[in-house]
Amino acid sequence: xxxxxxxxxxxxxxxxxxxxxxxxxxxxxxxxxxxxxxxxxxxxxxxxxxxxxxxxxxxxxxxxxxxxxxxxxxxxxxxxxxxxxxxxxxxxxxxxxxxxxxxxxxxxxxxxxxxxxxxxxxxxxxxxxxxxxxxxxxxxxxxxxxxxxxxxxxxxxxxxxxxxxxxxxxxxxxxxxxxxxxxxxxxxxxxxxxxxxxxxxxxxxxxxxxxxxxxxxxxxxxxxxxxxxxxxxxxxxxxxxxxxxxxxxxxxxxxxxxxxxxxxxxxxxxxxxxxxxxxxxxxxxxxxxxxxxxxxxxxxxxxxxxxxxxxxxxxxxxxx
Amino acid sequence: xxxxxxxxxxxxxxxxxxxxxxxxxxxxxxxxxxxxxxxxxxxxxxxxxxxxxxxx
Numbered sequence: 001x002x003x004x005x006x007x008x009x010x011x012x013x014x015x016x017x018x019x020x021x022x023x024x025x026x027x028x029x030x031x032x033x034x035x036x037x038x039x040x041x042x043x044x045x046x047x048x049x050x051x052x053x054x055x056x057x058x059x060x061x062x063x064x065x066x067x068x069x070x071x072x073x074x075x076x077x078x079x080x081x082x083x084x085x086x087x088x089x090x091x092x093x094x095x096x097x098x099x100x101x102x103x104x105x106x107x108x109x110x111x112x113x114x115x116x117x118x119x120x121x122x123x124x125x126x127x128x129x130x131x132x133x134x135x136x137x138x139x140x141x142x143x144x145x146x147x148x149x150x151x152x153x154x155x156x157x158x159x160x161x162x163x164x165x166x167x168x169x170x171x172x173x174x175x176x177x178x179x180x181x182x183x184x185x186x187x188x189x190x191x192x193x194x195x196x197x198x199x200x201x202x203x204x205x206x207x208x209x210x211x212x213x214x215x216x217x218x219x220x221x222x223x224x225x226x227x228x229x230x231x232x233x234x235x236x237x238x239x240x241x242x243x244x245x246x247x248x249x250x251x252x253x254x255x256x257x258x259x260x261x262x263x264x265x266x267x268x269x270x271x272x273x274x275x276x277x278x279x280x281x282x283x284x285x286x287x288x289x290x291x292x293x294x295x296x297x298x299x300x301x302x303x304x305x306x307x308x309x310x311x312x313x314x315x316x317x318x319x320x
Numbered sequence: 321x322x323x324x325x326x327x328x329x330x331x332x333x334x335x336x337x338x339x340x341x342x343x344x345x346x347x348x349x350x351x352x353x354x355x356x357x358x359x360x361x362x363x364x365x366x367x368x369x370x371x372x373x374x375x376x
Contacts, residue, residue, distance in 0.1 A: 064321050075348060079356040087357060154361055 080184045081288075088186030091159040095131035096147040108206035109150075114169040115207055126150040126165075133170055135161060135178070135188075136202040139195055142316040146188045148203075152179045161188045161281075164263050170203040171210045171303050174265035174274040182284040182294075189283035192294055197221040197240055197251050200314040201279060201298050208305055209312045212279045212298035216251020217243040249278070253295045254285055262295045276300065 052060070102109060109132040126132060128151030135146045152162040161180035168174035180189035195201075197216030202209060217240045224236030241252040249267050263280050266272035277300035285294035304312050311318030325343070329336040 060323075061321060072351065075351050076356060079352050079360070083352045083356070084360075 082184070084184040085186055088158050088160075088181075088184075092147060092186055095129075095149055095159050096134070099131040099134070099147050103206050110169060110205055110207075112207050114171050114205050128153065128165070129156050129159060131160065132163075132205065134204040136204070136315055137195075137200075138202075138314070138316060139199045140191050146180075146186075148178055157181055158185055160186060167263050167280075168265065168274075168277075170205055170279070171208060171277055171300060173277055175263055175267060175278045175280050176203070177263035177280040177282065179282045183288050189281060189294075190287075192281060192283050192296055193285075195241075195252070195296050196237065197243075199298075201281075202312060202315055203279070206306075208303045210277075210279075210303050211301045211312055211314050213301045214241075214251050214296060214298045215245055215249055216241040247272075247276075249297050251297060253297075255293050255295055257290070257293055259293070259295075262293075262297075267295075267297055 099109070109126055109130055114133075129149055131147040131149050133148045135148050137144050146160050148161045148163055149156050149159050150163050150165060152164055156162040157179060161178045164177040164179065167177035170176045180192075181187050182189055182192070195214050197214055198218040198221070199214045201212040201214065203212070204210075220240035220243060221237060224233055224240050227233040227236055238252075242250050244250045247266070248269060253262065253268075255262055261268050261270050262282065264270050265274040267278065267280060279298040279300070281296045281298075282293050284290050285292040326336065326340065329339045331339070
């Protein structure tokens with residue numbers, strides 16, 4: 001007797017169908033699988049243990065393969081935007097520990113050369129992948145801190161924001177340029193679009209704290225932030241960020257990946273001689289894409305020598 | 321393929337569901353923590369040119 005049929009007393013009567021020898025009616029099709037004894041049913045029907053024809057099995061195999069490919073691709077996206085962060089966080093933790101240990105022992109990977117204004121292009125030789133400075137951006141959260149490593153190869157950037165090897169060091173005249181991932185792999189610059197004119201970026205080396213402020217028009221930004229309409233406000237904020245200062249450097253620009261002059265000593269002015277210390281951060285744009293680059297420029301406001309464990313006042317809890 | 325695996329899992333249907341979920345978790349973990357990290361740098365998916373090389 002059919003187990004389902006009994007449940008439908010008073011409703012439809014399945015008993016007629018269930019008591020009909022299914023295999024005899026549909027010899028080449030899959031038998032009704034309501035009894036759980038499908039294997040024996042199928043054998044009786046004289047087909048494959050499944051009761052399937054070859055064509056049906058191939059079709060199902062292809063279908064399952066396609067479903068599997070889809071699932072694996074979705075899993076890869078999960079890896080890219082989430083799991084890769086776990087690996088990157090581990091590497092970042094390692095370089096930060098190594099730098100902290102080196103500083104504790106009185107060793108400085110930069111050998112104090114960030115305090116000297118070396119001729120542009122003549123930089124201290126630093127092994128790529130090694131951490132040499134810490135980066136603090138309060139606008140990304142009061143606990144945001146990353147150790148900056150030398151170099152911008154894939155493996156360097158897996159460990160943290162990477163210093164373009166031919167750009168200057170923190171605090172030096174010219175441009176201290178660093179690259180970071182936007183989404184995944186630690187995503188240090190996920191929120192680079194949230195920086196506003198005047199926002200603070202602090203870089204810590206063995207010898208100094210360097211306090212930078214994002215370029216762009218601060219008054220225009222303050223005026224823009226009072227606009228009620230969201231779209232108009234966003235457009236006005238973007239315009240305030242894009243406004244070049246008196247030396248032609250904007251606070252933020254969106255460029256194509258081959259716009260290499262954004263990390264020049266004077267950004268976008270390859271032939272100019274630098275007269276001030278800048279910081280440039282580059283990341284991918286838009287989010288989840290690599291079509292363009294988002295570039296944020298900041299200018300050195302002050303440099304403070306390390307004194308005990310005190311933080312510069314621009315950092316949460318700071319006093320210096 | 322999945323039918324073949326299902327038929328080879330022992331026990332009651334509830335137990336089979338549990339084993340099947342376990343298998344899915346195992347394969348996912350293998351992909352996420354071993355296969356993808358190994359494969360990812362070898363993929364030609366980095367459309368990056370020039371020194372401004374920050375991706376994704």
